[in-house]
Amino acid sequence: MEQTLSYVIVTPYTIAKSRTGGVIARLLSRTDLELVGTQLITPDESFVREYAESMRSQEKRNLNKAGELLASYVERNMAPSGGRPHRSLLLIFRGKDPCRKLGDVCGSFYPEKQKIEVEAISGETIRDTYADLIFDTENPEKVIYFEPAMLTPRRQLLADENLALFARYFKNSENIVRNLPYADSAKIEQTLVILKPDNWNFASSRPGTIMDMFSRTGLKIVGLKIFHFSLNQAMDFYGPVEAVLREKLTPVYEQKVKELLKKEFSLSIENNDSWKELFSNFGEKCAEEQFYNIVEFMSGRRPDSCPEGDRDKPGNVKCMILIYEGVDAVRKIRDVLGPTDPLKAPGGTVRREFGSSIMVNTAHASDSTESYEREKKIVKVDENTLVSILDEYLAKVNPGAQSK
Numbered sequence: 001m002e003q004t005l006s007y008v009i010v011t012p013y014t015i016a017k018s019r020t021g022g023v024i025a026r027l028l029s030r031t032d033l034e035l036v037g038t039q040l041i042t043p044d045e046s047f048v049r050e051y052a053e054s055m056r057s058q059e060k061r062n063l064n065k066a067g068e069l070l071a072s073y074v075e076r077n078m079a080p081s082g083g084r085p086h087r088s089l090l091l092i093f094r095g096k097d098p099c100r101k102l103g104d105v106c107g108s109f110y111p112e113k114q115k116i117e118v119e120a121i122s123g124e125t126i127r128d129t130y131a132d133l134i135f136d137t138e139n140p141e142k143v144i145y146f147e148p149a150m151l152t153p154r155r156q157l158l159a160d161e162n163l164a165l166f167a168r169y170f171k172n173s174e175n176i177v178r179n180l181p182y183a184d185s186a187k188i189e190q191t192l193v194i195l196k197p198d199n200w201n202f203a204s205s206r207p208g209t210i211m212d213m214f215s216r217t218g219l220k221i222v223g224l225k226i227f228h229f230s231l232n233q234a235m236d237f238y239g240p241v242e243a244v245l246r247e248k249l250t251p252v253y254e255q256k257v258k259e260l261l262k263k264e265f266s267l268s269i270e271n272n273d274s275w276k277e278l279f280s281n282f283g284e285k286c287a288e289e290q291f292y293n294i295v296e297f298m299s300g301r302r303p304d305s306c307p308e309g310d311r312d313k314p315g316n317v318k319c320m321i322l323i324y325e326g327v328d329a330v331r332k333i334r335d336v337l338g339p340t341d342p343l344k345a346p347g348g349t350v351r352r353e354f355g356s357s358i359m360v361n362t363a364h365a366s367d368s369t370e371s372y373e374r375e376k377k378i379v380k381v382d383e384n385t386l387v388s389i390l391d392e393y394l395a396k397v398n399p400g401a402q403s404k
Helices: 012-016 020-029 045-062 066-077 098-106 111-115 126-130 156-169 206-217 231-237 239-265 273-299 329-337 350-354 369-378 386-397
Strands: 003-010 034-041 088-096 132-135 143-147 188-195 220-227 319-327 363-365
Touching: 003 020, 003 098, 003 156, 003 386, 012 020, 012 088, 020 088, 020 098, 020 126, 020 206, 034 386, 045 066, 045 156, 066 143, 088 098, 088 386, 098 126, 098 156, 156 386, 188 206, 188 329, 188 369, 206 319, 206 329, 206 350, 231 239, 231 273, 231 369, 239 273, 319 329, 329 350, 329 363, 350 363
Parallel strands: none
Antiparallel strands: 003 088, 034 088, 034 220, 132 143, 188 319, 188 363, 220 319
16 A cells, blocks of 8 residues: 555644643554654634535545534634634644554544443543543533544545645745734743654654653744754754864863873873874864764764765754743743753753763753744744645645645
8 A cells, every 4th residue: 555644633722731742642652654744723714614614525425423523623613713813733644544543543533432431431542531522411412512632534535635725725824823912022932942863763752742841831832843954954053063062072082092092002192292283183083073973863964975966955864843932931941851961961851851862862952042043044943844745745646636
């Protein structure tokens, strides 16, 4: 079976309750699908009407009783209210049979659920844990409260129809959501977080769990995307680190080579200018190698072996970019992240939990508002490749369905 795309939409209520990380953790760890695109969306009335109608149409085609329930939910909860749009999170997955796999993890709603006692609910699926479907005990056909937690199609035909809808509506949408009112906007900061490539080596709940840990800050996620550093972007992003490495590591490596030469060859080298030059060159070369290792870790390419024509191409390792917003955002995120060296990080911090070394330390966060302004330009936080991924896919499965 060929690989296709499908999606999950995390609902506004689930995002507002900071359950996003838990949902993503299960989606990533319980399927073999690849998360290839993410974007926060703020649907307007027109999109909501068309999306809800697709659910009603699916119900008619497949005699699915949940269609009207879900369509009504979309109309009531995803459309703007009080003049303010609401955040939903669109996740695009790629793999074999993605609709079935995502549907199994997300879970279903069945009318017979009303007959199940609370103690009998297992929590096996995402909806078992995060969703609610409550019926009137006196009128079993009447739904008192409904929150699905997320939306996902059960069939590939509907998935493709909806993906075309997303490509059309969100082609020119902004990647940073601006829908949150603040009493004093002057106190509000934004900061950037990168979930590094070591989080994506295999199917794991780590990315979602880390997002869960950051949610304890009370900050809002206002931007999110999958990102592949090019070599030049990684070198630019970590450029300030290179100077620090040269300053701190060069004398360390100089001293190490001195000690080795004395021990192994009993050489008298303290006052020899030729030796000093050798030590200096050796120390700088070692510091440079450490910088190259960081760039390769973040982009999948080394500066000393990458062809010139490939230096601006996206690398083959994946990151996730998140933008958090709120009062004192930079400090709050850094406190949860922990120090650069995971071994020196306090318990309960992200790097202590998941980092393994100074380089492979699971996440990056801006250390100041000035750093954020510099970094967001390099990773182009205002741009998102999600629609281009959809367009490329739609051009293959249905050329007439790609966005205009």
